[in-house]
Amino acid sequence: MSGIQLYDTTLRDGCQSEDVAFTLEDKLRIAERLDDFGVHYIEGGWPGSNPRDAGFFEAVRRLSLRRARVAAFGATRRHGTTCDADQNIRMLLQAQTPVVTVVGRTWDLPVEQDLRIPLPANVDLIADSIAYLRARVDEVVFDAEHFFDGYRSAPAYALACLRAAADAGATVICLCDTRGGSTPEWVAQATAAAHAAVATPLGIHCHNDADLAVANTLAAVHAGAVQVQGTINGLGERCGNANLCSVIATLQLKLGYECVSPAALAGLQTLAHFVDELANREPDKRQPYVGLSAFAHKGGLHVAAVQRNREIYEHVDPAVVGNHQRVLLSDLSGRSNIAYKAREFGIDLESQDAAVRALLEELKDLECRGYQFEGAEASFELLMQRALHGYTRRFRLIGFRVIDEKRVETEPSISEATIMLEGPDRQIEHTAATGNGPVQALDRALRKALTKFFPEIDEVSLLDFKVRVLGSEGGTGAVVRVLIESGDVHDRWGTVGVSHNLVEASWQALVDSLDFKLYKDAKRAGAIGVPATPAATASTSGTTSEASARAAGAPARVARRAGEA
Numbered sequence: 358m359s360g361i362q363l364y365d366t367t368l369r370d371g372c373q374s375e376d377v378a379f380t381l382e383d384k385l386r387i388a389e390r391l392d393d394f395g396v397h398y399i400e401g402g403w404p405g406s407n408p409r410d411a412g413f414f415e416a417v418r419r420l421s422l423r424r425a426r427v428a429a430f431g432a433t434r435r436h437g438t439t440c441d442a443d444q445n446i447r448m449l450l451q452a453q454t455p456v457v458t459v460v461g462r463t464w465d466l467p468v469e470q471d472l473r474i475p476l477p478a479n480v481d482l483i484a485d486s487i488a489y490l491r492a493r494v495d496e497v498v499f500d501a502e503h504f505f506d507g508y509r510s511a512p513a514y515a516l517a518c519l520r521a522a523a524d525a526g527a528t529v530i531c532l533c534d535t536r537g538g539s540t541p542e543w544v545a546q547a548t549a550a551a552h553a554a555v556a557t558p559l560g561i562h563c564h565n566d567a568d569l570a571v572a573n574t575l576a577a578v579h580a581g582a583v584q585v586q587g588t589i590n591g592l593g594e595r596c597g598n599a600n601l602c603s604v605i606a607t608l609q610l611k612l613g614y615e616c617v618s619p620a621a622l623a624g625l626q627t628l629a630h631f632v633d634e635l636a637n638r639e640p641d642k643r644q645p646y647v648g649l650s651a652f653a654h655k656g657g658l659h660v661a662a663v664q665r666n667r668e669i670y671e672h673v674d675p676a677v678v679g680n681h682q683r684v685l686l687s688d689l690s691g692r693s694n695i696a697y698k699a700r701e702f703g704i705d706l707e708s709q710d711a712a713v714r715a716l717l718e719e720l721k722d723l724e725c726r727g728y729q730f731e732g733a734e735a736s737f738e739l740l741m742q743r744a745l746h747g748y749t750r751r752f753r754l755i756g757f758r759v760i761d762e763k764r765v766e767t768e769p770s771i772s773e774a775t776i777m778l779e780g781p782d783r784q785i786e787h788t789a790a791t792g793n794g795p796v797q798a799l800d801r802a803l804r805k806a807l808t809k810f811f812p813e814i815d816e817v818s819l820l821d822f823k824v825r826v827l828g829s830e831g832g833t834g835a836v837v838r839v840l841i842e843s844g845d846v847h848d849r850w851g852t853v854g855v856s857h858n859l860v861e862a863s864w865q866a867l868v869d870s871l872d873f874k875l876y877k878d879a880k881r882a883g884a885i886g887v888p889a890t891p892a893a894t895a896s897t898s899g900t901t902s903e904a905s906a907r908a909a910g911a912p913a914r915v916a917r918r919a920g921e922a
């Protein structure tokens with residue numbers, strides 16, 4: 358197997374994403390993780406562009422990375438000055454990295470219209486800058502900006518720029534699809550021409566504006582590129598860069614290249630989610646290889662088939678990239694979904710056929726009414742336990758009342774909820790609470806009442822609250838579905854409620870959430886006679902440690918969102 362160099366630019370190009378801003382601390386943590394994962398080059402930023410990037414290069418020297426080499430990024434010298442006098446080149450050297458990457462123009466159009474210098478003068482900038490840096494730094498990568506557009510417009514000139522970089526001593530020449538609009542055939546042709554023109558090892562740097570960045574990267578590798586540049590999760594300017602997660606997995610699992618060790622590859626999903634966490638982005642469910650839906654099966658026939666042989670509907674074994682197979686619940690489900698889910702929960706449905714059929718009927722009926730259990734597996738587990746094991750809730754609602762009041766037009770309205778419920782010892786608890794919206798008031802009143810009987814309720818945080826209005830049928834008015842995600846230090850879990858009335862729907866989801874907390878704690882303590890399960894919750898939502906880390910920071914935000922509803 359031949360090797361491919363991984364050059365990660367999450368910390369430089371990835372930071373150009375519209376919605377991403379890493380702190381210095383984030384950047385250092387990501388650099389450490391990339392090094393652990395086995396990335397060969399980490400581009401840390403553009404020294405001189407901002408103080409955070411300059412601070413990064415100083416701090417990263419103290420990290421003692423094991424294998425990754427850090428690269429500083431910058432432009433060739435300015436026209437009309439010398440390298441010695443050029444501020445940008447000076448900042449590049451001050452970063453004291455073993456690798457420097459300099460970007461230069463290779464397309465005649467921007468040379469003439471943007472730089473506004475004669476074409477030969479641009480070739481001099483490239484040659485000068487690279488020779489100057491190469492005398493002072495171990496490795497110098499030439500980023501051939503707009504190479505694929507340049508090769509289309511004026512092929513001889515584009516190749517002359519590459520030759521200038523090669524002759525000046527560039528250690529790698531990286532061909533950039535800067536506008537991200539090239540296609541794989543073109544990238545392959547132009548890369549082959551570059552390969553024939555220079556002996557210097559080639560790299561590839563693609564943007565995703567035509568949704569082809571990964572395909573273009575692979576096409577360049579086929580045509581001889583040995584270094585792939587990209588970002589974790591495809592973060593980057595406009596539509597992003599080539600997604601290294603997909604590039605690495607495909608090169609390694611399908612094309613026979615070696616990028617990282619198999620053990621490291623099994624950490625791909627964790628790495629992807631880690632970077633999303635720090636970027637404060639919800640991981641994309643549909644992200645190939647690492648997304649939560651990448652190996653999720655919904656159709657009943659598919660479920661039956663993957664249980665016989667997962668290869669029928671899975672292109673790779675999810676475990677090799679650290680992912681896992683999931684079976685989803687839906688109205689498409691035949692009996693096999695239920696049975697699969699039940700096994701996950703340690704419940705043997707095979708021996709209770711009548712109950713299985715009854716449960717399936719109930720599930721289908723609920724889904725017709727707008728319930729959806731994909732994000733609400735805790736509600737589903739309670740449903741199964743009630744249907745099959747006679748599980749009952751340990752408290753009983755007697756009633757609630759919610760009042761919304763607005764006293765002055767210019768002031769926000771306030772909500773007050775009162776609740777009456779009966780605890781396990783038949784004691785009646787009657788509490789009231791206020792909130793900035795009816796749902797928050799209800800949540801507070803419910804917790805206040807329950808904490809008297811079950812102090813552990815205090816450990817539960819509301820992490821997310823989503824309301825979806827479902828289309829109305831037959832003029833009966835729209836139905837709303839509320840999905841609540843809750844968590845404690847161990848787990849996170851989703852619950853659902855559906856009604857014409859938002860408060861009622863929220864109430865159902867809230868009650869299920871707190872009921873589930875009591876249920877799972879009892880199960881953990883062995884007080885509920887169900888075999889230990891791979892937590893119902895963990896299967897829906899990432900790893901527990903990351904989930905609880907997120908849980909710690911989230912309640913305030915969620916409380917506000919709940920109130921807004």
Ligand SMILES: [Zn+2]
Nearest residue numbers: 370562564598
């Ligand atoms: Zn770029």
